[in-house]
Structure formats: structure tokens, C-alpha cells
Amino acid sequence: GAVVSQHPSWVICKSGTSVKIECRSLDFQATTMFWYRQFPKQSLMLMATSNEGSKATYEQGVEKDKFLINHASLTLSTLTVTSAHPEDSSFYICSARTDLNTEAFFGQGTRLTVV
Amino acid sequence: QKEVEQNSGPLSVPEGAIASLNCTYSDRGSQSFFWYRQYSGKSPELIMFIYSNGDKEDGRFTAQLNKASQYVSLLIRDSQPSDSATYLCAVKDTGNQFYFGTGTSLTVIP
Numbered sequence: 371g372a373v374v375s376q377h378p379s380w381v382i383c384k385s386g387t388s389v390k391i392e393c394r395s396l397d398f399q400a401t402t403m404f405w406y407r408q409f410p411k412q413s414l415m416l417m418a419t420s421n422e423g424s425k426a427t428y429e430q431g432v433e434k435d436k437f438l439i440n441h442a443s444l445t446l447s448t449l450t451v452t453s454a455h456p457e458d459s460s461f462y463i464c465s466a467r468t469d470l471n472t473e474a475f476f477g478q479g480t481r482l483t484v485v
Numbered sequence: 486q487k488e489v490e491q492n493s494g495p496l497s498v499p500e501g502a503i504a505s506l507n508c509t510y511s512d513r514g515s516q517s518f519f520w521y522r523q524y525s526g527k528s529p530e531l532i533m534f535i536y537s538n539g540d541k542e543d544g545r546f547t548a549q550l551n552k553a554s555q556y557v558s559l560l561i562r563d564s565q566p567s568d569s570a571t572y573l574c575a576v577k578d579t580g581n582q583f584y585f586g587t588g589t590s591l592t593v594i595p
Contacts, residue, residue: 376528412587413588416583
């Protein structure tokens with residue numbers, strides 16, 4: 371399958387600071403990228419969908435001013451958690467797909483801990 | 486969020502037995518259905534997908550889809566301890582969004 375690289379895999383930050391997470395498709399052009407959040411023992415919750423060159427579409431209840439998503443190229447999308455708080459601590463996972471693929475391919479995930 | 490329901494388990498089966506995982510979804514317009522396996526602390530990995538009614542087999546795995554009942558299942562034959570993981574059902578809707586169920590925890594007992 372196609373490779374999606376997510377970085378960093380683990381980050382600890384202080385409350386009030388911002389954290390940027392990168393998601394790259396290494397061997398294909400990702401027209402669509404998805405960002406998910408997963409709390410312990412819970413399923414993946416879709417946060418937003420981004421298409422290259424356009425604004426992300428956020429799911430209901432997700433603050434778009436807090437979770438900034440940029441999908442500037444066909445191989446890179448970033449999620450910035452602004453003014454992070456302890457309740458934002460979670461496992462963040464991106465996935466990417468092209469119009470030619472039925473399935474989406476996942477990055478390795480980023481475990482964010484806000485202290 | 487569209488609703489994708491799974492029995493959270495845990496489901497325990499002895500090694501060599503058949504494990505049966507079930508999933509129902511609320512959006513009748515959903516087009517494609519996926520089964521992912523997720524080990525603790527890791528990202529999900531795709532097992533297989535199905536988009537036509539009926540069965541689809543891939544090695545020890547068989548996915549079954551019944552769109553009229555809005556039901557999709559995954560059978561794992563000859564279960565192995567390495568199959569122990571959380572299995573996530575995902576549904577792709579008409580807007581190409583992927584929605585996941587809560588996952589079913591499977592333990593295969595040696």
C-alpha cells in the first residue's frame with residue numbers, strides 16, 4: 371500500500387503553546403487528507419477533511435480556530451493545535467487518499483501530551 | 486458524525502477458532518466499507534474493503550456486506566494469537582468521508 375508519514379510521533383508541550391503535526395504522502399499525491407483524534411479506549415473521531423488548495427471541512431463540534439489545518443500541496447497537510455490544553459492530549463492520526471484509491475492510508479499517528 | 490456501531494467486546498476466542506466481528510451503519514447511502522486492525526498505540530492498518538453485497542474473501546479473512554440490513558461483518562478463520570487487536574469498521578459515505586466504529590477488542594487465546 372501507499373505510505374503516509376506523520377511527524378512527530380510523540381510530542382509533549384506546555385499548556386498554552388501550539389503544536390504542529392505534519393502528514394506527508396510519500397509515494398502518491400493525496401487529493402484528500404483526513405485528520406482524526408483518538409482518546410484512550412475510544413474509536414477514531416473524524417475532526418476534519420482537507421482537499422488540496424481549499425479550506426478544510428470540520429466536523430461538528432471541532433473548533434476550526436483551535437485546530438488549524440493546512441493542505442497546501444498534494445503531499446503535505448499540517449494540523450496545528452493552538453493554545454493547547456491538557457484536555458487536548460490525545461492520539462492524532464492522519465490519513466490520505468487519492469481519487470483513484472478506494473481506501474485511505476494512515477500515518478503512524480502522533481501522541482500529544484499537554485502538561 | 487455518522488453512526489457506525491460495533492460491539493465493543495472484548496471478544497475472546499480460542500486459537501484456531503473462527504472470530505466473528507459485526508458492524509452496523511446508519512447512512513443508507515454509504516458506498517464502501519472497510520475493516521482495519523489496530524494494535525495498542527499504533528495506527529490502524531487496512532485488512533480489507535468491500536462495496537458489493539455478498540462475501541469477499543482474502544486469505545483467512547472474509548468480509549460480508551448486506552446493504553439492505555446496513556450490516557457488514559468480518560470473519561477470521563483459524564484465529565491466531567497475533568490476530569489479537571482492536572478491529573475497526575469504517576464506512577465511506579457519499580461525501581467520501583470515512584467514519585469509524587468504536588472498535589471490537591479481540592483476544593485469541595493460545
